[in-house]
Amino acid sequence: MAAFIELRDISKSFGALQAVQPTRLTLEKGEIFSLLGPSGCGKTTLLRILGGFIEPDAGSVIVEGQDLTRQPPNRRPINTVFQNYALFPHLTIRDNIAFGLRMARRPRAEIVRETEAMLDLIQMRGHADKRPDSISGGQKQRVAIARALINKPRLLLLDEPLAALDLKLRQHMLLELERIHDEVGTTFLYVTHDQGEAMGLSDRIAVMNAGRVEQVGPPAAIYEAPASRFVADFIGDTNILDGDVLERIDSNYLRLGLDDFGPVLAWNDKGLKPGDSVHLSIRPEKFTISRERPAGDGQVNTIRGRVVDLIYLGAQTKYRVAVGERHLLVQQQHQRFQLDTRPIRWDEDVWISWHPDDGYMILEQEAPSGEAG
Amino acid sequence: MKKSRGQWILSVPSLAWLLALFLIPCLLVFAVSFRPSGPYGGIGEGWTLETWRSLTNPSYPAIIWRTLWLSAATTVLCIAFGLPVAYAMARMSPAWRNRMLLLIILPFWTNFLIRIFAWRTLLHPDGLIKQVLVQLGLADPNAQLLYNSWAILLVLVYSYLPFSILPLYAAAEKFDFNLLDAARDLGASRLRAFFSVFVPGVSAGLLTTFLIVFIPVLGSYAIPDIVGGPSSEMIGNKIAQRVFNDRNLPHASALSAVLALIVLTPLLAGLVLRRWRGNATGGGRAA
Incomplete structure (x- = not known):
């Protein structure tokens, strides 16, 4: 048609x-x-x-x-x-x-x-x-x-x-x-x-x-x-982490070795094989930030970091978290009454975590050479 | 009037200048037209309407009519030729615009009278234009190109075209050419977009052109004198004749007063029109 x-x-x-x-x-x-x-x-x-x-x-x-x-x-x-x-x-x-x-x-x-x-x-x-x-x-x-x-x-x-x-x-x-x-x-x-x-x-x-x-x-x-x-x-804020595929866990998930963060799990929607290089895009709001290590069942990715900057916006707070040399943008929506909580402050050591399904893998572009990436 | 006293003082010298050297002489000319003429070219004693009565001489309406239609035709042709030039210049790159502007003001580097005499040479029975036209079979060998109203019109348009292009270009330069795209987008052909959007868009320039072409042409004297004949005189020639040949100053004054009235009419009409337009558009744009 x-x-x-x-x-x-x-x-x-x-x-x-x-x-x-x-x-x-x-x-x-x-x-x-x-x-x-x-x-x-x-x-x-x-x-x-x-x-x-x-x-x-x-x-x-x-x-x-x-x-x-x-x-x-x-x-x-x-x-x-x-x-x-x-x-x-x-x-x-x-x-x-x-x-x-x-x-x-x-x-x-x-x-x-x-x-x-x-x-x-x-x-x-x-x-x-x-x-x-x-x-x-x-x-x-x-x-x-x-x-x-x-x-x-x-x-x-x-x-x-x-x-x-x-x-x-x-x-x-x-x-x-x-x-x-x-x-x-x-x-x-x-x-x-x-x-x-x-x-x-x-x-x-x-x-x-x-x-x-x-x-x-x-x-x-x-x-x-x-x-x-x-x-x-270009669309919204994101964290793009570079790395390559270490191994396939099963038909759905694979383990990525990220350059600065070590191994993490990712949803394999692209049918990748070990050795393929990849960019993992994680939107700031997909992260969870916490003082204690989240009690994952090994199915959640966790990274240790330190808060270097934060902006409280009422409905949410935006954090910049240093992980090694990298800074990650993290955004937390406040669903609970904030005055009853002890908020995370500057220089605190925190855990940031995300579900493997919530990152999105972007392949190396086959863009024509000479184009600014 | 929200002008402060200080600003008024600044305009006193120019107002005094205009009063002493423009308005008072004009009124004097007007007054002289009501005096009798002296036998040896001077101004006689007392007051009379005799001069004004003599203007009913049947040769005058023809001359006034010729003056009016030549001025109107010159204005229309200057606008017709000037508009496309202004449009094209406004769309040129700045470098080309400047070259074009230079070309348009280039004729002013040669004396006005010399350029008119050049036309007389060109239009002369043995002149270049006549010879070329005859060779091409476009003109009868006995045709007279010079000493008629058409020769006057040709040279008037030639002389005043730069004066029409410059204000039209100034208006076109400020014109938003996106408006032409918008008109085309809404279904106007190129030509219709030009007339329904560009022409109204440069209306301030059109008004200026009308004022600075029509009015000076009404009073033109040298051009009809040089390329026109006795059968194609304009009112300016008659005034000169009365002054220099007849030495009849009251008569010349009366003719000048008639011309001044003819000039004032479109000028006032223009002012009224401008004010009316200014009100209609909220007075946003200066002319």
């Missing part, structure tokens, strides 16, 4: 810079799909290729089975919410929203009806006759979304739409975006460098780095099972 929207082996260079390496992506109808990556990773180039503002060197853009690669922006059923809104300063809010229908030369009655419906959708009816420079950033954002949705695009592109807003407004706008998405059901392609936005909003995320898509998957899969060292590092 053909995908709803498909990028087939798209690639693009600017001079010597390979902005997008050959990339293949499919979007499903109605989903919110995020392109997430640091600046310069090629996500905006991909977005502009989808919008029709950049022609790819190779590959094609297919929407509902139709090849749109050579179509100019005005002939694509795709609309964009631009990073700095790009509202027309000489038009009122109402005329900004109606712009797309005017360009399509729709009948007057339809333009009025659809524009009013959009004003309701974004709850801006009271500001319809103002000009863009007399409304707030969050309001501009909503107008930009309404303006882009009025032509009922197959795909809505959002280019870092919240980047210009302050933190509080950003969180509010995320909910607002979700509400609008629920109401209109349009497929959203959301470009951002903010993992929080991507994780909170998306059905699926593509993590990009240096022009390549490193991993595509739902937020939980990206977080828990990163496909590469880059993804593990």
